[in-house]
Amino acid sequence: MRAGVLFRAILMGPPGSGKGTVSGRIVSSFGLKHVSSGDLLRVNINRQTEVGMVAKSYIDKGKLVPDDVITRLVLYELNTLEEYSWLLDGFPRTVPQAEALNKLYQPDTVINLNVPFETIKQRLTSRWIHQESGRVYNIDFNPPKVPGLDNITGESLVQRDDDKPETVILRLQAYEELTSPVLEYYQNKGVLEIFSGTETNMIWPHVRDFLSKKLPALS
Secondary structure, three states, rough: EEEOOOOOEEEOOOOOOOOHHHHHHHHHHHOOEOOOOHHHHHHHEEEOOHHHHHHHHHOOOOOOOOHHHHHHHHHHHHHHHOEEEEEEOOOOOOHHHHHHHHHHHHOOEEEEEEEEHOOOHHHHOEEEEEEOOOOOOOOOOOOOOOOEEEEOOOOEEEEHHHHHHHHHHHHHHHHHHHHHHHHHHHOOOOOEEEEEOOOOHHHHHHHHHHHHHHOOOOO
């Protein structure tokens, strides 16, 4: 969506909440430019840009990328989209990041996907992958034909460290501690919209209907 009345939205939600699916549907339905902080990091690291190398130095040590580094990266990208409406995904994750963003761009809405942690835990810990190809299986709704084996090669499936139960719990706790103040920040500004549920396909119609009142859908 270009020019005219610009619309700026932020999508928030814990890992495994269906953010990737919802963001894709928002972009295809309403034509917003999708700006993902994770994608920006990967692109800049692959291109070995200055900010990408700084970010990589922290990631390689297992540390969070500092607020000023990730903020610089995202704001630079948004500056190239001045004429466009956009959907920001994965940023801001801290109040300082939100404050820095707010100095230049005041979001029209912040959509928070509120999915119970127990649902996410079940969803993520049921995920297994074929390491060589990246094929993903879920033992609940997309299981391999033979338990523990890839459908095509017959090779063993593995569970990523990030998807192991103890790691998932730590990731969700860390997310909650980090982002609760951000949600409160946007709640106080009157732009936070919370969509709760256990299934993405049940949450999405409510998100779509909410945005339809603010944006024209693509034909």
